[in-house]
Every structure is written in structure tokens, then in C-alpha cells.
Amino acid sequence: MTDMLTTSTPTRPQMTKEQADLYRPEMVLKHDVAEKERAKWDPIAPALTDSPRALVPDYRVDPGDMTSLDCFASIQQAISKAVSDAKIHRRTRRLYIEIAPGTYDELVYVPALEVNGQKVPITLYGRESDASLTKISVNIDQGLTANAYSELFGPAFLNTEHTIRDMFKEVASRGTFDIGTTNSCVLRIRNDGFEAVNLTIENRYNEDRLTPDIANRADVSRNDKGQYSHGQHQAVALLVDGADRVMFENVRLLGDQDTLYFKTNEPKVTVKSYYKDCYIEGDVDFIFGNSTAFFDHCEICSKGARTSDTYVAAPSTNIHIPYGIVFWNCDFTHDGSEAAQRGTFYLGRQWFERVRATPYGTSPVPDYSCTLGELSHYEEPTGTIALKTLEAVGKVAVLHSRIGSHINPAAPWTDWNGGSFEKDGSYHPAPWAPRFRPVQFGIADFNRYLADWLKQQDLDYPEQDAPLPFIAEYGNRQTAL
Template identity: 30%
Template sequence: MHLHRNKRHRTRAVLLALGTAVGLGIAGPAPAGHAAQPAAPPDRLSATPHGFAALAGGTTGGAGGKVVTVTTQADLEKYAAAPEPYIIRVAATITAEPFGANVVVASDKTIVGVGTRGELVQGELHLNPGTSNVIIRNLTIRDSAVAGNWDCKDTDFDGVQMDTADHVWIDHNRFSNICDGQLDIRKDSDYITVSDNRFENNNKTFGIGWTPNVVTKITIDHNWFSGTKQRNPSADNCAYAHLYNNYLTAQADPGDPVWTYGNWSRGKTKMVIENSYYDSVQHPYQADATAELVQRGSILKNTTGRTDAWGTAFAPRDFYAYRLDPAAAVPALVERFSGPQRTIGTSTTLSVPGDYPTVQAAIDAVPEGNDGRITVAVAPGTYREKVYIPASKPKIDLRGTGHDRSDTVIVFDTPAAYGGSTGSATVRIAANDVTARHLTFSNDFDEAAHELSGEQALAMKTTGDRIVFEDTAFLGNQDTLMTDSPKLKQIARVYVRDAYIEGDVDFIYGRATTVIERSVIKALSRGSDTNNGYITAASTWKENPYGFLITDSRIVSDAPAGTFHLGRPWHPGGDPDAVAQVLIRDTELPAAIKASPWTDMSGFSWRDARFSEYRTSGPGADVTADRPQLSDADAAGHTVADYLGGTDGWAPQRH
């Protein structure tokens, strides 16, 4: 909508304050187990590695790479072995062929099961020497044991095997019926954390070592060893092995007096065990004469055999902070929260600038047609870039991580003269089911500096359905916020809550069904004594009863009294089927609003549009003959729920 007029240029300065954000998975409650179970500690489902894997630069896996979803062995092998970073979501049961096949995992990878759907059957994830920075989460790895071959002496089918790897996090997986080791950490691998896994139904369960060197630093916490015989774990020549809050029970073959055992500190290992729980375990913990083992706070129930403890080992808190759960709480916590969780992997967090240098780079990493929520967490700062979320990338959450929406700003300065109306938008959202929170969107184009006037310069344009803006700001002048749909007869819905929107000419416009609730709308003065602009310019399809609803909000202005319109009817291209519908209800209006606040546009009379008010207040709310008022009966059918509900009952206002 081009309108030539003089505009007072306003400059905005936002200080750059870059922060960091991390995250490769999700957090949230696991499925309920026993009714009396204690709540999960705050870090049990965290997407951030802890323990030794978090040291010396940390373990980030595929952060910074693209997100892909795999359901076949070929795709898993392709992306796992790729030289570039990937976040690989496993969303199916993948049966490896041939039996016992290795899936090679290269550096800089996250492999995460989607809820409880991700399984690798009769196959091994294999990390070759030199592999670094790998996260394996929320998978079930099972059934590579050959029937009747309990000892697996003639096979080497592990669940996960690594040689001379570093910075690896093994978290929330289930290992079952593997031949031979469920998890083998070998040959000087270092900076490892193994947390919240279930090891079950196995002989040689979890081994560490196969080296004369004393290198490995490993954290092992909140794991459940059930129906396993030996190596729970066996730690040979570890520089530091920190075991805490693990749960060992129901050993396989407890009648074997030597090779059925719990934890073993071997060689020159320095091992610390804290607040673990051993139930009906033979040889709960033991140590070679050359090793050291310190144990404190654990509970032994119906145990027999060795409970060795000698030497001073080391102090884990000299390396990292951690939280110990009471040993008595370990069975309930581990039973509930170990192994794959329904909520892990169903959403992914991409951090800017931690994982990706720009917001658009993070959007580019989102897979086409992604089926899980992906959060783009944007650290405080000013991001001078244009951002486009295409229709093929739904279910994205844009989230500023600062204390205030003004802390995180996405801004650019393109006018319509250089890219058309759509091309001028700083941010465009064409996808469905997108949310944006705690952000500021701005178009700071300087007309005066370019000797232009009356230029559209959008901060935001949407054409997707079910779009939510919460605690966001939209800064611009003409055409600040456009909420649209792909075509006139297609309904798209946008919900704006707790927002700030500013502009002067038609700065809230388009044909989408749009609710603006609990927000502040600022009508900027252009310096005129008669006409400073128009707040809305709706182009609602004539058969859509719901266009724009501004409710429970406040309109403010620095313009002189009686110089601002509430809106005018926009008929794009002169289309008579675009018949504006705007309702302003339960909203405070400033003195700047004209006594006759609706006006014509491009030869179309405002009286033919569907403009109305209901229970407006403030100095600009005087009722005149030119101000249609909605009746109580009609207002009952023009609520937030009516506007947004559609045929699918969408109700973002309830959250």
C-alpha cells in the first residue's frame, strides 16, 4: 500500500550483548511410573552434558549442523559417517543388515531417538580412533546376541564401541541382549559421560580400558543395571572414574562366584562411588590391589561378597560440580527416568550464536517437513539480517533468551522500493505452527537518508496459519506488521499477545484472522495537524466473518488530538471480495483518534467494510454517528476463541 507522505525519521540504537545458549535435545517430564516417586532433579532430562564430557571444551555433538530424521539403515549410515556435523533423529526401528553390522559414527554427531521410537536392532554404533564430540541419546540398542551363545566368545557385536575417542556423551539409552559388550569404551578414550541408561539382559555389560595407559576420565551416573552379569562396569586403567547414583539389581547368574559382580576398579584406576544402590548384588564393588576405590553413602541390600575400599582416589568436585541424590531415592528415580523418554528427541534446540552464527543459518538447519518442535534460541544481541521461514519448515519456535524482548533484536533496513512489499520484510514466516517469544522485530529503513518518502518497510510478514507472537515488539513506520494468507480465500490465523506494535500508516494490515490481545499499540506522529496515519488496513475475505480483533489492549500516540484513524479498508488490486473486518473491543483509545475514525481507501467506502467498536474507553472513545458499535449479542460471538478456533479448535490463548 503505497502512500507518499513526509515521515519523521527516528533512529534506534540497540546495544549488542551477545550471550550463549546450548541444547541438542529436550527437557520435560518422563512417563509416570510409581505414584509415590520423587520428582526428577532439575538436570535429569537436561539436553546439556555434565561430568567429564562437559570439560575441556565440552561435548556438543552435531550442534551447528543440519537436523535430519532417519528411518532406514542407509540414511543412518549416511549421516552418521558424514564429515560434517549432523543432528540425527532416529524415528523408527532400524534392523541392521547383515547381522551385527557396524554403523560408523564420525565426529560432531548427535544421534537421538525420537521419543521411544528410535531403535537399532542387531547392529552396533562404532566410533573409530580419533572420533571426537559425539552424543548418543534416547535410543534402544538391542538383540545382537546369538541364541544360545551367552559368553559371545567368538563374536564382537557390541552395542556401542569406541576406540581412542574423546568427548562422548551416552545418555538415556536402553541396551538389551547384546553380544558381546553393551558399551565398550576402549583404548585411551577420554572425557566421557554415561548417564541415565538402562543396561539389561546381558553378560559382559560395560567395559572400560583395553590399554596399559592411564588416560580415561569418565563420569557414570543414574544408570540401571538389571539382569546383567559382569562389567557393571569394569574400569581398567582409568585415570578417574566417578560413579554416583547408579542402581544395580537382579544380576544374571549370581551363582558364579567370580565373574558375577557389580563395579570393579582394575589396574591403576582411581574410582569414586557415591550414593549408589545395590540390591541383591554379588560383589557390589571391588578393587585390584593396584587400584584405588573410595565409596561413600551407598546402600547395600541383600548383598554378598566383596566391598573393597582403599586408597584416596580423587575428589570429583575438583573437576566439576554435580548434585548427589540420596541413595534411598535412587531406585525410584532411576526406574522412572533412565532409558528412552517419550519427550526426548521430539523437539530440538538450536542456539544462536552458540550453534549457528545467524538466525537464518539456524532456520536453514531445520529439515524440510520437520515433524518435531524445533526451538531456535537466540541469545541477547542485535542480529542485522533478513530471516525467512519457508512453508516447508513448520513447527519452529523462535525464542529470545534475554530478560526482556528488547534484549534480542532482529533488524534490517530494506524498503519496498528495493525489494517490493514482501521483499522489504525483515522477517517472513510462511510456515504453519510457528511461535515467536521475547524478541523485537524491526525495520529501521531511513527514508530521509535515501531521499525517499511513503515507503513500505515491513518488520514482519506472515502467511502461515497458527502463528503466535508472545512478548514481542514490532518496530517500523509504514506497514510494520502484515498478517496475511497465501491467497484471499485461504484462512490463516495469527495470535499476538503481550506485544508492542508501532507505526504510522497502515501499520497493522493484511487478510489473516488476527487477534491482538493485552498489547500496546503506538500510533506515531508524522508531524501533521490533520492526518498522521491509519492503524489498520484489513483486507479480509468477504466470507470470513473474522478479520482483526484488538482486545484488552491500549492504543497510545504522540500525535495531536484528532489526527489518527483507526483504519481503512484495503482492497488489494481493487478486489471487491476483500471486505475489511475490524473490531476494537475493551481497549483504551488516545485523544489522537479522530471522532470519525474510519476512512475510505482507493475509492472503496469504509461504510461498506465491517468496522466496529465495543466498550472502548479513554479520551479517544467518544461515540459518534460515524463509529459503529457492536451490540452485546453480536459481541458474544466475537471473542478471541471465535476468531482463532476455526475448524480445528486452535486455542493458543489458553496457554
């Protein structure tokens, strides 16, 4: 194996040391409210000690040992009891739930929990330190209808605490409509301060079938689970659903498209999640979202069995939020597939979230126009773009990491719904599409591409308002894996 230090090019910009220092974990993860609130969350300190974490269960999950009142057959039952007890007995400390080794075929929803005005965090942890021994695994995707979702998963939520049951009802109420990407998750977290340790979270959608025939788009048949018989659909393993100060340590996240999703419900107010010593795999946009996520000493594995192009990160970070996705001292690996060995995979593309009509590029559509509007909408030849969509520029930083030969060495970042790059950096533009946006490495690119359009919409984005790059690297090594 040989290593080569990454150098700066127009398609692969590198940060200065001064900029890189601003991406240290303690800089990215500090909380943005009162000092007393910041002091409550320090996910880095436990990781710096050599001693194992002291995990003492309040509740246990072990289907093979139901001899005590604090032991449950399912994870969701244990969470439900923990939430109910906290409210009844006014418990405000962290609650610990230990999970015995095994595979749990169940959706797991962790609700927001507040007692006496204080947010109560929950920790789920596998009893064994080998995360592969304790697995939450479900086959679910965004194309599942809400009615089918209710039939498959409804019984498990019948007797749960009402905030958990309400989370289920939000999805079930969609009726004959598909549940969508957000609701295709196996583990859903709304609990501020939540922790997961020593666990595997798997969305096994499409892992039980051969590569689907995506060419036959007229085929709208569904299997016995209510899922479409073709298509590489979004299928989320873990969703951090607006929860803040969330930590995952020694956790394996398994899936294909959209494995890990983290989001904030207020675009200009971020929430933060921290991933330590984790393994995350997937193929298309498999680490994505609009909030701040820090990956510390993680392995990020790109899979090429289903597709010829893969994208690790798909951020939609708001232009006013300084940090999006940060990879720190990570290993970017691959599955050894033929597609991976071609060396044309991507580190990412900036998710143009909810776009319908674009102000970027030159449209071949006669009389095409796109203006600022309340909603993003397109009805040829005119469209509107919402401010929230326009400002979802997407930010990624990769520092002190080792990047395998599966990643395009000349151009690891690509356009949204645009063209493609060869290994030598040559670019093949795709036909213009109404959702097109070119890769943007910083606010200077944003202003350059949209200069005249921004003036027409009476918008102004001074460069000092976003001094950090949108996309950049520092101190990485390209490895011949």
C-alpha cells in the same frame, strides 16, 4: 487521566453484547477444518497460566559462544540447520531455537516444513524475557531493486537449505524491478504453527534519515543501499506469508509504514495469527492484510513524526470471511508528536487491495465506467475490477480496549483514498479518484452503495451471508492520554 466509554454513532458504530460475544478469542481462533486439526493449536491456554513457558533449545544462536555444534552465529543459519536435520532425521515435533541477546542485522526467512506428511512447527525465542534485548533489525523497503537486494543480502543465503534459498531467489529474480511491499520484510514466515517469543523485529528504514522531501517527486536518485532518496515507502518488519496457527508472544514490532503484514493466498480461505502481550508501532496502515489476526493485551502505538495522518489498521478481509483484525483488551497509544496531539489520527481504513478502477462514487471523468473483469485495470475512461478486489471489504473489531486522545473521537474510521474527518465528525471529501471507496461498516453499506451496479453485474450478496459487522467496537474507553 480521564476515561469515557465509547457510545454508538453513525461514524463509530458499536456492537451488541451478543455480537461481541462472538469475538471472544476461542471463537475467532478456532481452526476451520477437522476437529483433530483444531485440537493441535490452542494459543490461549499457555497465556492463562502463571508459570513461565518451558523453552528448551534444540539449536542456539550466540555469536559470542561457538563452542558446540548446535550453536550458530546467525539466526538464518540455525533455521537452515533445523530444517535440514528435520528432513534428514524425520523429526516431526516442534523445533526450538534460542537466540542470545544482541542485535542481528539479517533477513530471517522461515519456510514451510513438512516431514512424513506432518507439518513441523518452529519456535524462535529470545533467551532473555526482556524482548528489547534481542533484536532482528534491517534497513529494507519496497523501493529497493532486486539487484540491490541480491547484492546486500545474497551472501547470507548462499549455503542455506534449499527451501530457504528458494525464498530468497523469488525476490532476487525480479532483477532491475523494485522488490515491492511483500518482499520488504525483515522476518518472513511460511511455517505453519510458528511461534516467536521475547523478540524485537525492526525495519529501520527511514529511521536513519531526516523526514524525506516528498514534494520533489522528480528526484529518482537512490542512496548507497539502492533505496530512493525520498518518499515514505512501505517497509515491513514482519510478514506472515500464508502461514496458519502462528503465534507471537512478548514480541516488539517496530517500523513506520506497513510494519505488520499478514496474508492468505486464497481470499476465501483464511489463515490465523495470534499476538499476545506484544508492542506494535508505525504510522501508515501499519497493521494490515487479508487474513485473520487477533491482538490480545497488546500496545498499539501510532507515530506522527513523519506524517500528519496515521492509520492503525488497513484490512482487506474477504467479504465471506467472518473475522479480520480483532483487537481485544489493547491499549492504543501515541508517540507524543505534535501531529498526534491534534487528535485526528485514525483507527483504520479498509484497504481496497489491488484496485485500479472503482464502482463507487460519481466520477467526473467523461464516459467513465467500471465493470467486473478478470483483472483490476484502468485505462481512462474505462476500467475493470476483479471479483477478488471487489470482495476485499476489510474487517476490524476493537473490543474492551483503551483508545488514546490521538484517535479522532468522532470518526476514527475513514475512506480509502477519500476525504478526511474533523474531530467533531465533519467530513471534507477529497476529489474523486479511480481507487476511491467509502468506509463501510457492514454488508448493508456494501449493498446500499453498489445496489444498481451489482444488479448490472449480476451479483448478489444476501445480508445473512455476512451477519457480523465489517467495522465495529464494543466496550472501549476513550482516554485522555
